[in-house]
Amino acid sequence: MKKQFIVALAVLATTFSFSQKKELKSAEKAIKDNNFAEAKSILSQVEPMLSSMEDKYKAQYYYLNAEALYANGSANNDDVTEALKSIGLVQGDYVEESAELKKTMIQSFVKKGNDAYEKKDYSMSSKYFENAYRVSPKDTLYLYYAAVTATGVQEFDRALVLYEELEKLNYTGIETEYYATDKESGELEIFQSKNIRDISVKGGTHLKPGQRQTESKQGEIVKNMALIYTNRGQNDKALAAMEKARKANPDDLNLLISQANLYFQTGDKEKFKSLLKEATEKDPNNPELQFNLGVMSQESGDFESAKKYYDKAIELDPTYTNAEINMAAMILDQEKGLIEEMNALGSSQADNKRYDELKLQRADIYKSAIPYLEAALKADPSNLEAAKTLMNIYSATGDTEKFKAMKATVESLRGN
Numbered sequence: 001m002k003k004q005f006i007v008a009l010a011v012l013a014t015t016f017s018f019s020q021k022k023e024l025k026s027a028e029k030a031i032k033d034n035n036f037a038e039a040k041s042i043l044s045q046v047e048p049m050l051s052s053m054e055d056k057y058k059a060q061y062y063y064l065n066a067e068a069l070y071a072n073g074s075a076n077n078d079d080v081t082e083a084l085k086s087i088g089l090v091q092g093d094y095v096e097e098s099a100e101l102k103k104t105m106i107q108s109f110v111k112k113g114n115d116a117y118e119k120k121d122y123s124m125s126s127k128y129f130e131n132a133y134r135v136s137p138k139d140t141l142y143l144y145y146a147a148v149t150a151t152g153v154q155e156f157d158r159a160l161v162l163y164e165e166l167e168k169l170n171y172t173g174i175e176t177e178y179y180a181t182d183k184e185s186g187e188l189e190i191f192q193s194k195n196i197r198d199i200s201v202k203g204g205t206h207l208k209p210g211q212r213q214t215e216s217k218q219g220e221i222v223k224n225m226a227l228i229y230t231n232r233g234q235n236d237k238a239l240a241a242m243e244k245a246r247k248a249n250p251d252d253l254n255l256l257i258s259q260a261n262l263y264f265q266t267g268d269k270e271k272f273k274s275l276l277k278e279a280t281e282k283d284p285n286n287p288e289l290q291f292n293l294g295v296m297s298q299e300s301g302d303f304e305s306a307k308k309y310y311d312k313a314i315e316l317d318p319t320y321t322n323a324e325i326n327m328a329a330m331i332l333d334q335e336k337g338l339i340e341e342m343n344a345l346g347s348s349q350a351d352n353k354r355y356d357e358l359k360l361q362r363a364d365i366y367k368s369a370i371p372y373l374e375a376a377l378k379a380d381p382s383n384l385e386a387a388k389t390l391m392n393i394y395s396a397t398g399d400t401e402k403f404k405a406m407k408a409t410v411e412s413l414r415g416n
Helices: 002-032 036-052 055-073 077-087 095-118 122-135 140-152 156-168 194-202 218-231 235-248 253-265 269-282 287-299 303-316 321-332 335-344 349-379 384-396 400-414
Strands: 176-182 188-191 206-213
Touching: 002 036, 002 055, 036 055, 055 077, 055 095, 077 095, 077 122, 095 122, 095 140, 122 140, 140 156, 140 218, 156 218, 176 194, 188 194, 194 206, 218 235, 218 253, 235 253, 253 269, 253 287, 269 287, 287 303, 287 321, 303 321, 321 349, 321 384, 335 349, 349 384, 384 400
Parallel strands: none
Antiparallel strands: 176 188, 176 206
16 A cells, blocks of 8 residues: 555656646747747746756746746836846756846846937936846946936935945946047047957057056945935935045045035035135145035135135136136125115115115126126127126126127127
8 A cells, every 4th residue: 555655656746747847848838939928827837836846947947937027128127127036046957048048138128228328218227227237246337327327317215225235345336448549630539448449559540559447436426325315314324424435535536525515514514614625735726626616615605715716716727617607696696685775775865875885886796797707708608698697787887888799799699
């Protein structure tokens, strides 16, 4: 009796194995026919048998399940996530087939990510790039792209998860760039690889080959994390993240300025000013840095410091239009208080006298803004706003000749 029971079990096991094999073949055929819904249905019936399957059939199941879920790239994001999980469980048999499927998936995700980016659909672009990374975790650049594009559409919760993952991986994004000078144009050109550059140099189209390391992206990553923490009201986390980034990148000026701005946002103006001073000492001849410091000083209400930074930026680069415009706007902003006081005055002799005093002060404000606006218009003759503001100032100060000339300029810029 015992013998018969053992034989019966053996027959049952053989039948069970045959059934699994048959179902997997049916799923495979459905996939080849692009009938992915049917394949998923068949595989869902096989799934309860996984615990009793032989390893080779398990490998086949996971591979086919990934294929069915991926559906030649037409799957929704949830199915893609499940497909990635399934393909990650393939061991032994079907490893080569899985590697080919992964290669296909990566190429598809990257292409779709780039296409979505070109169409400015940054949300979808981010998801495709993340999928590409999940298929190939060694390609951390795709994870970085996913985080940046998510930030671009203010998907901050998702972006933060991706940034935190990058930070744990100690991702720097540093790459070796291969370059050479174009013989005809004299301009520096970056090549995709050393081999392509060397071929161009040997061909005689390029000269002076070289290589260099790109800047680390760690500072940008932590800065974005800090901004998201700040947006969430988690200032302590934001400051801690920025402090950590500064320790790792003490010479990164952009990071230093971001840290200063963060202290300003959290209300620590003394720390803010201290860091601004440190920034100017590190790179005193950088006009862009001086301009950024001017912007932050202006936003903090420190008019004198802002003026100093804007003037320094203009001194270093006389064509720095944004510094000219900001300086003029900041000067003209002073008239608001004068106008409010003028409008509040009565008609007494004392009020009339005060009105005249304020009118002269306003004229002085206009006159001090004129050089900056004229310089901005000289550097950028198409700047309609600068031209309109100058036209109004010339009118207000009674400079009829310049008013008429500027009016003609404004009309020309408007296309009248």
